[in-house]
Amino acid sequence: MRTVDLRSDTVTQPTPEMRRAMARAEVGDDVYGEDPTVRALEELAASLVGKEAALFVPSGTMGNQAAVLTHTARGDEVVVEQEAHIYWYEAGGMALLSGVQVRPLRGERGALDPQDVEAAIRPADVHFPRTSLVCLENTHNRAGGTVWPSDRLDAVCRVAHGSDCAVHLDGARIFNAQIATGTSAARLAAGADSVMFCLSKGLAAPVGSILAGSHDFIGRARKSRKVLGGAMRQAGMMAAAGIVALRTMVDRLAEDHEQARRLAEGLAVVPGLQVDPRQVETNMVMVGLKGSGADFCRALAGRGVKAGLMDRHRVRLVTHKDVAREDIDYAVAAIAAVAGGG
Numbered sequence: 001m002r003t004v005d006l007r008s009d010t011v012t013q014p015t016p017e018m019r020r021a022m023a024r025a026e027v028g029d030d031v032y033g034e035d036p037t038v039r040a041l042e043e044l045a046a047s048l049v050g051k052e053a054a055l056f057v058p059s060g061t062m063g064n065q066a067a068v069l070t071h072t073a074r075g076d077e078v079v080v081e082q083e084a085h086i087y088w089y090e091a092g093g094m095a096l097l098s099g100v101q102v103r104p105l106r107g108e109r110g111a112l113d114p115q116d117v118e119a120a121i122r123p124a125d126v127h128f129p130r131t132s133l134v135c136l137e138n139t140h141n142r143a144g145g146t147v148w149p150s151d152r153l154d155a156v157c158r159v160a161h162g163s164d165c166a167v168h169l170d171g172a173r174i175f176n177a178q179i180a181t182g183t184s185a186a187r188l189a190a191g192a193d194s195v196m197f198c199l200s201k202g203l204a205a206p207v208g209s210i211l212a213g214s215h216d217f218i219g220r221a222r223k224s225r226k227v228l229g230g231a232m233r234q235a236g237m238m239a240a241a242g243i244v245a246l247r248t249m250v251d252r253l254a255e256d257h258e259q260a261r262r263l264a265e266g267l268a269v270v271p272g273l274q275v276d277p278r279q280v281e282t283n284m285v286m287v288g289l290k291g292s293g294a295d296f297c298r299a300l301a302g303r304g305v306k307a308g309l310m311d312r313h314r315v316r317l318v319t320h321k322d323v324a325r326e327d328i329d330y331a332v333a334a335i336a337a338v339a340g341g342g
């Protein structure tokens with residue numbers, strides 16, 4: 001039976017070129033700052049997102065959490081969109097590691113309204129926590145891989161900065177946003193003080209993410225990474241794959257977006273499913289169901305198609321480089337059969 005894994009783009013296998021680069025990588029002890037391959041990746045990554053400096057971290061979660069730890073003090077408040085990854089999927093890390101409280105706001109397809117952000121930022125008052133950080137996510141995962149309108153992104157950053165509040169951008173899939181909009185990642189991240197992006201999702205590196213920002217911020221974040229246990233030694237083995245990811249895997253994300261659109265168009269006509277192809281902006285398709293999402297995923301797995309459960313009545317399908325064109329056709333047929341009770 002064919003297997004089509006649409007749970008996430010995190011399942012992508014490293015390319016042969018990545019494996020070769022990993023085997024050949026020149027390495028050193030990165031805690032001493034002596035790994036030339038990590039240094040090269042950090043320089044390349046910083047330049048791609050238009051920041052002064054960057055830090056290689058083992059995961060997107062650590063990149064986000066190191067950013068929060070670096071930007072905030074205990075007891076501060078952090079404004080987030082209520083469906084944000086940093087709030088939903090990071091195991092309460094902000095409270096646990098940074099001792100901050102979270103102020104979730106409702107967004108529109110993942111994007112916050114600048115006026116809501118302005119209203120949420122606390123004035124100086126002895127009763128109030130200090131609002132020190134606003135976290136944004138682009139593309140937005142739970143909203144369905146949606147891209148922020150760039151004027152809105154700029155407006156939220158302006159509002160935050162106007163109140164002395166820093167902005168962290170969870171750009172785990174910022175290169176999907178770049179490909180979808182034709183706007184560079186550097187431009188998309190321009191208003192943010194820090195940006196995290198992942199090498200290990202659609203870009204297919206086996207491990208690792210990047211946290212980027214000013215020299216001063218990254219110097220402090222290096223210490224945050226240390227305290228979180230993320231300072232690695234001969235990490236150039238992994239960084240080498242990251243360099244290949246950034247050099248060779250960004251432009252092809254367009255294929256993932258096209259496949260997601262094809263998948264959504266195939267599913268839109270299946271009775272019993274709620275799928276709107278017009279809502280597909282990048283590599284994710286959200287499927288609304290009448291019945292149980294868990295049962296749906298189980299039945300699909302029986303046909304070799306793996307889907308991700310998002311909510312009780314919603315599943316997520318993510319396209320990536322290891323999904324072939326025929327896999328999409330196969331998945332549409334399998335999903336239609338399951339939706340039809342087959």
Ligand code: TLP
Nearest residue numbers: 008010059060061062085089141170172
């Ligand atoms: N997202 C994963 C799961 O954790 C849900 C996925 O399959 O989509 N920010 C965003 C927007 C993400 O989507 C993810 C991973 C992360 C951060 C965390 O990255 P990792 O998994 O490297 O810690």
